[in-house]
Amino acid sequence: xxxxxxxxxxxxxxxxxxxxxxxxxxxxxxxxxxxxxxxxxxxxxxxxxxxxxxxxxxxxxxxxxxxxxxxxxxxxxxxxxxxxxxxxxxxxxxxxxxxxxxxxxxxxxxxxxxxxxxxxxxxxxxxxxxxxxxxxxxxxxxxxxxxxxxxxxxxxxxxxxxxxxxxxxxxxxxxxxxxxxxxxxxxxxxxxxxxxxxxxxxxxxxxxxxxxxxxxxxxxxxxxxxxxxxxxxxxxxxxxxxxxxxxxxxxxxxxxxxxxxxxxxxxxxxxxxxxxxxxxxxxxxxxxxxxxxxxxxxxxxxxxxxxxxxxxxxxxxxxxxxxxxxxx
Amino acid sequence: xxxxxxxxxxxxxxxxxxxxxxxxxxxxxxxxxxxxxxxxxxxxxxxxxxxxxxxxxxxxxxxxxxxxxxxxxxxxxxxxxxxxxxxxxxxxxxxxxxxxxxxxxxxxxxxxxxxxxxxxxxxxxxxxxxxxxxxxxxxxxxxxxxxxxxxxxxxxxxxxxxxxxxxxxxxxxxxxxxxxxxxxxxxxxxxxxxxxxxxxxxxxxxxxxxxxxxxxxxxxxxxxxxxxxxxxxxxxxxxxxxxxxxxxxxxxxxxxxxxxxxxxxxxxxxxxxxxxxxxxxxxxxxxxxxxxxxxxxxxxxxxxxxxxxxxxxxxxxxxxxxxxxxxxxxxxxxxxxxxxxxxxxxxxxxxxxxxxxxxxxxxxxxxxxxxxxxxxxxxxxxxxxxxxxxxxxxxxxxxxxxxxxxxxxxxxxxxxxxxxxxxxxxxxxxxx
Numbered sequence: 001x002x003x004x005x006x007x008x009x010x011x012x013x014x015x016x017x018x019x020x021x022x023x024x025x026x027x028x029x030x031x032x033x034x035x036x037x038x039x040x041x042x043x044x045x046x047x048x049x050x051x052x053x054x055x056x057x058x059x060x061x062x063x064x065x066x067x068x069x070x071x072x073x074x075x076x077x078x079x080x081x082x083x084x085x086x087x088x089x090x091x092x093x094x095x096x097x098x099x100x101x102x103x104x105x106x107x108x109x110x111x112x113x114x115x116x117x118x119x120x121x122x123x124x125x126x127x128x129x130x131x132x133x134x135x136x137x138x139x140x141x142x143x144x145x146x147x148x149x150x151x152x153x154x155x156x157x158x159x160x161x162x163x164x165x166x167x168x169x170x171x172x173x174x175x176x177x178x179x180x181x182x183x184x185x186x187x188x189x190x191x192x193x194x195x196x197x198x199x200x201x202x203x204x205x206x207x208x209x210x211x212x213x214x215x216x217x218x219x220x221x222x223x224x225x226x227x228x229x230x231x232x233x234x235x236x237x238x239x240x241x242x243x244x245x246x247x248x249x250x251x252x253x254x255x256x257x258x259x260x261x262x263x264x265x266x267x268x269x270x271x272x273x274x275x276x277x278x279x280x281x282x283x284x285x286x287x288x289x290x291x292x293x294x295x296x297x298x299x300x301x302x303x304x305x306x307x308x309x310x311x312x313x314x315x316x317x318x319x320x321x322x323x324x325x326x327x328x
Numbered sequence: 329x330x331x332x333x334x335x336x337x338x339x340x341x342x343x344x345x346x347x348x349x350x351x352x353x354x355x356x357x358x359x360x361x362x363x364x365x366x367x368x369x370x371x372x373x374x375x376x377x378x379x380x381x382x383x384x385x386x387x388x389x390x391x392x393x394x395x396x397x398x399x400x401x402x403x404x405x406x407x408x409x410x411x412x413x414x415x416x417x418x419x420x421x422x423x424x425x426x427x428x429x430x431x432x433x434x435x436x437x438x439x440x441x442x443x444x445x446x447x448x449x450x451x452x453x454x455x456x457x458x459x460x461x462x463x464x465x466x467x468x469x470x471x472x473x474x475x476x477x478x479x480x481x482x483x484x485x486x487x488x489x490x491x492x493x494x495x496x497x498x499x500x501x502x503x504x505x506x507x508x509x510x511x512x513x514x515x516x517x518x519x520x521x522x523x524x525x526x527x528x529x530x531x532x533x534x535x536x537x538x539x540x541x542x543x544x545x546x547x548x549x550x551x552x553x554x555x556x557x558x559x560x561x562x563x564x565x566x567x568x569x570x571x572x573x574x575x576x577x578x579x580x581x582x583x584x585x586x587x588x589x590x591x592x593x594x595x596x597x598x599x600x601x602x603x604x605x606x607x608x609x610x611x612x613x614x615x616x617x618x619x620x621x622x623x624x625x626x627x628x629x630x631x632x633x634x635x636x637x638x639x640x641x642x643x644x645x646x647x648x649x650x651x652x653x654x655x656x657x658x659x660x661x662x663x664x665x666x667x668x669x670x671x672x673x674x675x676x677x678x679x680x681x682x683x684x685x686x687x688x689x690x691x692x693x694x695x696x697x698x699x700x701x702x703x704x705x706x707x708x709x710x711x712x713x714x715x716x717x718x719x720x721x722x723x724x725x726x727x728x729x730x731x732x733x734x735x736x737x738x739x740x741x742x743x744x745x746x747x748x749x750x751x752x753x754x755x756x757x758x759x760x
Contacts, residue, residue, distance in 0.1 A: 254484050254510060285484040285510040286503070324503050324511070 001184050007177040009151035010040050010116075013158035014078060016187065018048050021076060024162055027054040027063055028080030028117075037082045038118065038177050064090035064115065068097050068167075071113040076162060081117035084133045084171070090115075091136070098167035099142030114161045116170035119147075120211055120261050121298055121309060123175070130298035130305070132262040134210075137169040138238050139266075144192060145238040147171040149213035151181035153236055156190030164192070173211040193240035197249070201229035204319050205249040207272060208259040209235040212310055216259055219315040230319055238268055246272065247279050254285040255322035261310050264292040289318040330385055330405030330414050335395040337497050338367055338374040345369050346394045347401065352384045358404055365401075379500070383407040388418070481508035488513045544634045556693050559612065559732040563691050564741050568749045569722045570707055576755045580648070591627055592652035594679055597751045598702060599623040599643035600758040602677060605744035607736045609676050611697035617735055618697075626675030626695060627655065629662040637695055638662050639675045683707060689726035699732035700741065702748075 004012075018024045030037045032045040032055040045053040056063035060081060067079035081087045087094070094115060101109045121130035138145045144166055148154040154172070161168040198213065199220050208216045213234045220230040231249050235242065250256045256276045260269030273288040294308040320327050335345055345367040352364055360381040367376050386403040389395045400418050403411050479496045481489070485508045489496045492513070499516045501508035541549070573593060581587045602609040602623045611618040623644050626637035638658035640651050661667045678695040681704040689705040705726040712722040727748065731741040751757045 282483050282487045285482040324509055 001182040003180050004151055004183050005177065006151045006154050006172070006179045006181070007038060007040050007042075009155040009181075009183050010158055010172065011042055011044070012183070013155045013162070014041065014044060015047070017076075017159055017162040018044065018052065021162075022052075023074065024076045024078065025052045025054065025070065026078045026080065027056050027067060029056055029058055029063075029082050031055060031080050036080070038174065040172075040177070041080070060086050060089035061093055064093040065097070067113050067115070068093055068101075068111055071098075071111045071167075072101065072109055076112045078114045078116060078162060081115060083129060083174075084117055084119035085129050085131045087115070087117070087133065094137070094143070094167070094169075095140045099140045102166065103142060110165040111167045112163075112165045114158070114164075114168045114170050116158070116161075117172060118174040118177070119171040120173050121293070121305070122173070123305070124300070124302065125298070126300045127297035132260075132293065134169075134171055134238060134260075135262050135267040138268050138271075142167070143239065144168045145171070146192060146236070147210035147238055148236055149176070149208075149210055149234050151179065152183050153190055153196070153234075155183055156188050157192070157236065159187075160189045160192060163189075171210055176211050179214070190236070192237040193242050194236065195242035195245040196234045196236055197231065197245065198234050199230065199232040201231040201253070203229045203231075203253055204255040204257060204322055205231045205233060205246070205253045206257045206259060206315065206319065207233045207235065207246055209238060209268075210261070212259045212261050215310065215312055216315055219312045219319065222312065223316055223319055228319060228323065228325075241272070241275075243275060243279070246276060250276055250280040251283045254283055255319075256280070256284070257289045257291060257315065257318045257322060259291045259310055259315055261293050263295050264290055265295060267292060286322040286324065289322050291315050291318050330403050330409045330411050331380060332400040332414065332418065333364065333378070333380060333402040333404055335367070335389075335397050335399045335401050336376070337397050338376065339369040339372070340495055340497060342369040342397065344394050344396050345374075347389050347391050348373055349391055350387060354384055354387055355407075356384045357407075358382060358384050377500075378404070380404045383409070385409060385411050386415070479508065480505055482510065485509050485513050492517055542633050544636075548634050551696060552693050555696050559694055559696075559699070560734060561691075561694065561730050562733050562738060562741070564729045564731065564738070564745050565689065565726060566745055566749050567710075567724050567726050568752050569712065569724055570752060571723050572755055573752050574707075574723055586652075586656075588648060588652040589655065591679070591681060592648050592655055593755075594681070594702075594704060594752075595625050595627065595640055595643055595651050595655070596646075596648045597748060597755075597758065598677065598679060599625060601744055601748040601751060603644055604747055605740065607740050608700050608731075608744045610699045610735050611676070612699055612732055612734050620676040622676065624674060624676045626672065626678040626698075627659075628678065628680040628692075628695075629659055631662065631665070636662050636667060636672055637675055637678055638667055638671050639673075678702070679704060683725060689728055691728050692730050694730050694732055699735040700744075701730045703728040703730065 014026060018026070026041055026044060031041045032050060032053045035042045035045070041053065056066070064079055064087070067077040070077045081090070098111045098113060101111050119134060120132035134145060134147065137143055144161070144164065146157050146161055146168055148157050158170060161170050198217060201220070206216050206220065213232070216232050220232050223230050231253055233245060233249055256273070258269040258272050260267050262268065264270060269290045269292055273290050276288050277284065291310045291314050293310065296308055299305050299308055317327060338345060348366040348368045350365045352358055358364060358378050358381055360378055362378050363375045364378040365376045367374050382404045383406060384402060385405050387401075388403065389399070389401040395401050403414055405411070480501060480503070481496050482503070486496065488510065489499065494513065494516060496508055499508050499512050502512050503509040577588065577590060577593060606619055609620050609623055611620070622642045624639050624641045625643050626639045628635050628637050638661065640646070640654050640658065643651060646654070658667070658671060661671065675695055675698055677698050678701045680692045680701060682690055683704050683706040686706055688708070690703050692701040692703040694701045705728070707723050707725045709721050710724045711719050712724065713719055727745065729741055729745050
């Protein structure tokens with residue numbers, strides 16, 4: 001099985017789907033001639049031409065709306081946002097049009113569009129460019145929200161997203177693009193709504209998705225050295241959510257930590273914490289812990305920037321807290 | 329710093345506890361987890377394990393005294409620490425606490441009225457009281473009561489406690505603020521069961537179980553069945569006035585260190601009655617009746633694993649004091665499981681006394697080889713009507729004689745019982 005980067009896995013997914021279906025198009029800032037701001041669309045312009053790989057002006061609301069219109073007209077657009085922080089411009093299009101059209105037309109229209117790009121903080125990007133916005137998209141019914149953490153999942157989930165007849169928000173991360181992993185050569189799809197158990201353990205369940213999963217696995221390795229066996233659940237898709245896998249794990253371990261790099265208030269993480277508290281109430285031996293970013297705009301100062309985000313240490317500390325292990 | 333030791337709920341329904349014994353005295357060092365005192369609850373006497381450590385500075389509730397939950401019962405602190413301030417504080421709270429309950433209720437009602445008035449100015453105050461007090465925020469009294477017994481436990485710990493029939497109040501919590509968590513339940517389950525009050529399990533949960541028969545149980549079952557199914561029993565019942573007997577016993581026991589038991593009197597009277605009605609002191613021999621030459625009277629003694637009837641031999645030739653002496657030795661042996669077969673085999677007549685258990689009357693099954701058994705009920709004060717229709721209160725007991733009809737008939741049994749009754753009522757009669 002070849003080892004490739006997250007970036008390459010995404011490229012392969014788009015390449016394969018564009019080859020498979022001529023209705024699949026890619027549009028966004030710098031996706032064509034520059035081969036993508038993060039080189040995810042490398043070579044696609046050469047292969048599929050300027051009619052299917054389209055550079056757009058710097059206007060998220062405009063090109064996102066074009067993507068939605070194209071989807072309404074029967075194409076299967078992939079809209080690349082240079083970062084999710086810029087997608088805030090396009091939120092009216094996504095939430096008012098993409099998420100509602102199928103419902104308000106009584107099923108007459110479908111929006112088979114994918115909105116993808118890097119989400120969440122990277123480094124040195126300050127407050128306006130370091131935002132994890134999954135909570136906002138997951139909040140609106142009518143959208144599917146997918147958040148892979150490995151190249152293998154990224155490819156399989158993006159192919160599923162492109163083939164899905166509903167609008168899919170596809171979360172990547174700048175700091176994940178060069179993450180490497182094994183990806184099979186043969187074609188495969190990964191279904192939505194199926195979490196992956198990345199590590200089995202009996203002492204506590206840690207639920208994560210997207211970039212922080214790597215951090216969670218590092219914490220789990222370190223905790224294992226202290227004799228604490230953590231079960232790590234990678235959600236892979238936020239909507240639909242694989243509640244069953246979470247509950248089964250919590251019923252086994254009796255403790256749950258959620259890791260979500262968004263702000264804590266009304267986040268995906270806090271919602272899952274509520275679900276677990278409600279559905280696993282009699283199985284919980286400790287309150288559910290949430291490891292999130294601090295409830296502040298991202299500081300520019302690098303030490304503070306790091307301090308504001310989830311960390312291996314914060315995850316370890318939360319696990320120990322649900323295990324009632326005393327810490328300094 | 330000196331701190332109060334509070335009475336805690338040691339049983340789920342306990343409201344007050346009586347200090348039975350202080351295991352520590354003032355000045356003693358106390359470790360956390362050490363037994364501080366023994367507390368009698370509404371259910372049982374429980375050990376109070378100290379959650380605090382230090383020096384027992386002051387005992388506030390003495391042995392035999394009672395304390396409500398949350399009342400301070402002692403003060404623990406550093407050796408030689410001054411307790412004046414804390415004593416003063418306790419004194420003040422006590423004074424406050426001891427406001428009669430009715431007054432508190434009135435006060436609360438009053439504040440509820442005010443609350444209602446404040447909230448809905450113009451609303452009829454009295455009408456608001458009921459409505460308001462139903463709201464959880466204002467039902468002060470019940471809320472406070474609940475908080476006094478509130479246990480912090482994780483949902484899982486609660487679930488586990490319920491599954492294992494464990495009282496959460498008795499489990500020491502190791503989580504934040506003493507929250508009981510899974511590991512505490514697991515630790516508690518490893519403790520000997522006597523340390524934890526078991527709540528009665530829902531009946532459906534108790535699985536039927538088989539109890540293997542002890543050798544003794546087998547013998548009892550076999551002998552009793554044989555007697556009941558082969559000897560046709562009939563029963564004679566009479567009420568006996570025992571005032572004279574009691575008086576005689578009191579006179580005899582006056583100045584004696586060792587009090588002669590009532591059973592010793594009954595044995596002697598029975599023996600004397602048997603001497604006059606020897607057909608009762610017999611055994612069915614299948615083709616003949618065996619009439620015994622001695623009155624060897626067995627007396628039923630209850631033991632945890634079944635009853636046994638040690639025998640006082642040859643009661644005709646022994647006085648009451650002698651009988652009592654032998655009886656005490658035999659009963660002592662019986663209770664210690666030390667009887668030899670010759671101590672309990674071959675009673676010619678048996679007495680079973682369940683009076684001390686509060687039994688009014690009962691019918692006993694004849695104990696072979698004898699052909700009759702006397703069942704003795706409780707002594708009670710009863711109104712009795714004499715021949716002149718005068719009612720007076722007498723001490724009475726009911727005697728029931730079970731007889732083997734193969735050996736003697738009703739009249740013979742009745743004559744014996746009448747004799748016995750008269751002897752008990754006029755003890756001097758056995759000199760006749």
